[in-house]
Amino acid sequence: MSRPPPQQPRGVPPTKAMWAPLRRRLFRALWIAQLVANTGTWMQTVGAQWLMGDLGGDALDIALVQTATALPIFLLVVPAGALGDILDRRRLLLVSQVLTFAGAAALAVLTAADAVTRPLLLTLTGLMAVGQAFAVPTFQAIQPELVSLDEIPQAALLNGANGNVARAIGPALGGALISVAGPEATFALNALSFLGVMLVLYVWKRPPDHRPLGAEHIRDAIRAGARYVRSAPEFAAVLWCSVMFTFCASGMWALLPALARGPLGLGAGGYGVLLAGVGAGAVAGAFALPVARGRMGPNTVVAGSTICYALAMAVISTVEAVPVVIAALVAAGLAWIAVLSTLNAAAQLLLPEWARARSLAYYQLVFMGGQAVGALVWGLVAESLSLRAAFLVPAAVLILSTPIGVLRVPLPTARFDMRQVRHYPEPPSDMEHNRGPLLVVVEWHVDPANAEAFLQVMQQIGRARRRTGATMWSLFEDMEEPTLYVETFTIQTAHEHLRQHVERGTARDQELDLQALRLVMEGTYPEVRHLIWAYAPTPGQEAKEPELRSIVSLLRPR
Structure with missing residues (x-):
């Protein structure tokens, strides 16, 4: 079942090693196609959040757009991860992309016809998130099939940079399109952006999985994944760091549109520039992080980046000078990619082939769940207290919890050998028996x-x-x-x-x-x-x- 690609030579300088995965033809093609799709997704995000405001939505309604994006993934990602381990991953990814394309196209048509309401906007946004739920753990699970194990950290960093380059380009394009052609244009281009990913997946000649005992039932696969996660303390440390960070960090993403409309007095184009600042910081982080990883361990990188993100949130909420806010967003983007790429690489390296997709589903579960719940919580804080409090409170929680997290639940620093080993010969292919326990x-x-x-x-x-x-x-x-x-x-x-x-x-x-x-x-x-x-x-x-x-x-x- 395992397909290890050629190993990357050791001793490669960090700046060169960062680009090593792009030498793999399939990884490069999929990375470029995903860059286009991620750009379309960020254009869609700007369009959906801005359209919610045009439909009369308040700060809580705008925050619910992010909840609609994350909640379906939170609910479906565990069975989706189990399917990623028991079905052909290429076909599952194709189906997920078709579903997301259909949701984006439907939203574009209905918006152009002026038939969208606030509940319908949230519903169609959630439909696209269903397609993403089936794609996210499987996209991560196929990374060891595309690059060598030594290149996994670089691949995670490049994939993180991919999303953040899109975050730098997409919002600006989305804001410009909204001012020229309306939100429906961002939805239409988002639908078209998925065609490249579907093409790459369609032409990928992935070898068939070898399952001598046959495919597992999805119920049994889900149970096996839960048992694995419960009994893997190193992986549990990654999950804990992820949920704490995303729950607090989601406040900035959920309420940045309200900040742009309110205290900063910006339009759609200005909001796109704010998001572009986050993306620019993330791109800068992609170059700086390999050097930082070579000098510091993962715990130091995550702790320092978390505090940097919290300080950026505090500046954003207290300063109304747009250039200062943009500078703080650049720092937040750098910290965001540093934390998430470090956690993502650690998660992938800790998992064996047979449990990779179903276990990464739990990583996405806490990641998207933290975003969904955090967006709702900080939206309620903004409604009941103030917009400034919705930025300052999570920033304070991040600063206070970071030393505790590093001391009590540190990330693993050892590299485990997760290659598959068979203790006994394969049984006859027709052997089945479910008697037990x-x-x-x-x-x-x-x-x-x-x-x-x-x-x-x-x-x-x-x-x-x-x-x-x-x-x-x-x-x-x-x-x-x-x-x-x-x-x-x-x-x-x-x-x-x-x-x-x-x-x-x-x-x-x-x-x-x-x-x-x-x-x-x-x-x-x-x-x-x-x-x-x-x-x-x-x-x-x-x-x-x-x-x-x-x-x-x-x-x-x-």
């Missing part, structure tokens, strides 16, 4: 001198078992024989346990097993037993028993 019992004989080290390794092995499918895991010490430790874990079905061995093992997990094996008593080897719950007969059980015995025989250690 299955109890696995492993007896370890450990010298008392190695007991403490063994217990520490087994804690990590327990997380690995749960990441790959175990629903319960325990380790017991025999009271009468102190050298004996009994490990037990349950799996939903025997077939699911087979997936642990054939599809979900990683080199990192294998190394943990080897560490435990080095600590057992000389001349001993762990004894493994597989027990099926006796009170769970299935239809046709008698016919399935030979097959069950074949499954269990495959699970025996060799």
Whole structure:
């Protein structure tokens, strides 16, 4: 299932390494097509927010445009991520782009016909977000298929710069188009911008996925993704940093149109210039960040950039001089891409192939959920207190929470080997059995001198078992024989346990097993037993028993 491209030579200067992924033809074509699509999306955002104001919407209504953009992704991204792991990713991306194109085209036609109301604008914006929900985790999941693992941080940075170059170009174009041809022009061009992405995906000759055990049911895939995220503390640290930052940072994005219309007294073109300032800062950050990463760790980059973003928000809310506001927005854009690209690269490098899309769905869940909820919360703060308070309060929260986050939930700095490793040979292609649950019992004989080290390794092995499918895991010490430790874990079905061995093992997990094996008593080897719950007969059980015995025989250690 894994398709590692050629490795990038080490020792490449940061400024050159940043552009390395663009040497890959497919990555380059998709990056350019996405730049056009992202530009159209930002034109659409300016058009939708400005149209909401023209329709009589207040600050809360304008903030709800961002909520309509983020909330469908928040609700659908988890099943969409599961589909990204069990279906062909290229076809899923094509379907998502067609859906988004249809929503943008419908909004353009209805706006031109002067038939759009505030609820309809939010509904069609949400429809396009449905298409994005099915695309976002899968677009991130295919990155290791387009570039080498060493190029993932640079690819994440380039993808972040892509969106922010579009943020620099799109709002300015959107503002100019609104003043000349109305919001419907931004919606029409946004619809056309998706054609390039659809063309690149259509001509991509992606190799078919190799699934010896067949595709998972979407329900089982969602459960497996949830188990993986719950049992991956390093990935959980990335999620925590993402939700804290996006919840507070969303206030600026949601209320910048109200700030432009109100205290700054700007029109659509001026609002586009403000957003262009954010995009320009993000582009500058794309050049500066590789150097910063080479000198500082991810925690320092994220903490410093978060404080920079908070200070920029404070300046924006208290100063009415447009040049000063633009300068603060440039700093905010630089900080925005520094935080998000660092978190995105960390998330991708922590995940194995089999769980990448469904786990990245949780990354997008907290990211878009933080934006959706944050936009609503800070919109309500603006309504009940003041627009200035809606900028200052989240800025203060960011500054106060950053030291706590870095100390208590630091980002991982070690690089884990997440390559797929198969512990057992592939089973026959027609083998299926869903009887369960299955109890696995492993007896370890450990010298008392190695007991403490063994217990520490087994804690990590327990997380690995749960990441790959175990629903319960325990380790017991025999009271009468102190050298004996009994490990037990349950799996939903025997077939699911087979997936642990054939599809979900990683080199990192294998190394943990080897560490435990080095600590057992000389001349001993762990004894493994597989027990099926006796009170769970299935239809046709008698016919399935030979097959069950074949499954269990495959699970025996060799």
